[in-house]
Amino acid sequence: MDTMTSMTTAGRQNVLREDLPLPLCVLRDGALERNVARFQRYTESSGVLLCPHAKTAMSPALFGRQLAAGCWGLTFATCAQLQVARRHGVPRVFYANQLVGAADIRYVCGELRRDPGFDFYCLVDSVPGVELLAARVADADPGRPLSVLVEGGLAGGRCGVRDVETAVDVAQAVRAAGPRLALAGVEGFEGLAQSRDASRREADVRQFLGFMTRIAQTLDERGLFGALGTGPVLLSAGGSAFYDLVIEALKAVRLSQPHQVIVRSGCYLTQDWGLYARLLADLHQRTGSADPALEPALEVWAQVLSVPEPGMVILSAGRRDFGQEAGNPVALTHVRRGTAERRPLRGAGWQMTAVSDQHAHMTVPAGHGAEVGDLVALGPSHPCTTFDKWRVVQLVDDDYNIIEAIPTYF
């Protein structure tokens, strides 16, 4: 067995040795494993349920790690994503979206009918939407009520009711649609505040969570949640930016019946080198704690194709290989072709100044030391829009030996 194991290790393909064509999207196993364990522990010790948004990586191998670590369920946002989840046996899905399409509703109802163990929740935000959903559920006959949460929205934001009165109307429409639909709770996505002015963000998030609280309390007072005995009222919010505020505000809600808080952060899995790195630093500062400690696990490895001018290096990865909408990736590491020596590039003055489909244009300082054929690791600024560029992500150990090729299903 020892011999076989060491043979397997010795036989592994290695990124730095150029065993595979570059660019490659690489997931560092150690960091990933630590992030999964630490975030699970963080939510458990906070007394909330974790239902991570799995659209980030859309990788059943990673669904499995999150479920094995003990998360309550997984979150998805489209029917195509849900179909992947169900094909890979995910038992509980929080569908953090309005469920509207005829084919989508047929699919969900078919799954509910087929599998008594399938637990599913989706959102509603208007009376016409509830009526359409109820009619389509009646046609598709799932054999049990479909659980819905009223979505609270941010003014100028996305879906979701903008006032408590509309939330009551929607909840009453759900009640009127019984036994097709059952009201399970209240949902919101405070993360939309992320795009706003930094000085207003925290106040906006707190205000939004206050709005969700008022919805929940009003629906509770009106007796619009399911009867006692159908499980706790669910209050769910939480992207990857403000989950500390979500946990604090939604746990403090007082209702006439028990409630459970569900956070849906997805980016903790891999973090990043830009957007979520900054947001985690903000969170640590807000809470005065280093918990949860999360590490960036995702890298894109590319090759130097050309050094066509002084101060310019052209790499073999571009907008088809990493996301840019939260900023270009940062240069992490330089490896001289034919060696495994890693030279850190952070703070070395390398900057990605332009990007085309398959190339990154780096502005580099004099004495940059890069030659044609050298390898460069890039750190993406947003995991979601980097994962979705890849059908296979390479899980690697600390020496960049490939442990496993992990398929994605975008």
Add this chain to the structure above:
Amino acid sequence: MDTMTSMTTAGRQNVLREDLPLPLCVLRDGALERNVARFQRYTESSGVLLCPHAKTAMSPALFGRQLAAGCWGLTFATCAQLQVARRHGVPRVFYANQLVGAADIRYVCGELRRDPGFDFYCLVDSVPGVELLAARVADADPGRPLSVLVEGGLAGGRCGVRDVETAVDVAQAVRAAGPRLALAGVEGFEGLAQSRDASRREADVRQFLGFMTRIAQTLDERGLFGALGTGPVLLSAGGSAFYDLVIEALKAVRLSQPHQVIVRSGCYLTQDWGLYARLLADLHQRTGSADPALEPALEVWAQVLSVPEPGMVILSAGRRDFGQEAGNPVALTHVRRGTAERRPLRGAGWQMTAVSDQHAHMTVPAGHGAEVGDLVALGPSHPCTTFDKWRVVQLVDDDYNIIEAIPTYF
């Protein structure tokens, strides 16, 4: 047979009838077919070879249509793309990139050795790059010389030599690497000028084509191209923006031996509703002709999920479903749920003002008429970054019946 055909048509899934979950990426068969035929005819009547960049759609079904229409070969830009092409039997590949990686070169040489009918061309732009390529080709032993073109580059641009002297050095290095490498011609990508100021673009492109001409003439004078009898010298440029200028300039080059011009436009296949629509209009104005007549063939169909505020409609497609780097898609068509009536939206004041991963936020005028569950077609502003969001594109007839699900291989 007639019965069977009509049964098949009657049994076809339809986008407007919501037979499949939305969003869907839709390719209009009629427009596609006309574009393929018209662009092929345009290049033939211009006396140049067409080797379309196939990274746009990365769809073997579309490779097949282009090859069947008579194109000379297909262009790719990464080893992963090349592997898809070869697995699907593409016989001639113009690799419009530097070929650098160890695994990439092993793969290309293996294919050259395995298949005597495989015709392959790639680019070189530096003496160290040529030396690395020659050493790696020697190790991998393709059994015949690897054909390379010297890449001319634009100052401040991407790969490619910046002056004629370097081009000569590179060509001499290729000669010195014989019989591993053979110099087949000169390449450049004038399309980089596209991002520049509109008033300078045409002059920049002409200047760049002049630079390519001087490289070709100098290498010809120095006797650095392959001996007569090894085929014409190849001069290749041409993205999808300035192929008229490329054809004019490169056909006019005079060398001591015959030459062939190869254009590599890829976006003619589907055009778009933004970037390439404008560039085609510029081209028609420049040439004073309506040739080639090309139509947008690509659409993304989404559903109204919510009308949460007056003047705001939220659709079920976002940055995971279409490209944005050349501008957000435009709203094309509105279909009332449950009907097949198409209402044109161009000029109706619908604007995509924000986008998240799975949602488009539309600002719409009063009386917009959209209700939850309605369908909306979006016209992408750039085909490349829309195709790459999809693993399957739906080929549809004029009534949006699905003819075929076309897989992509990004």
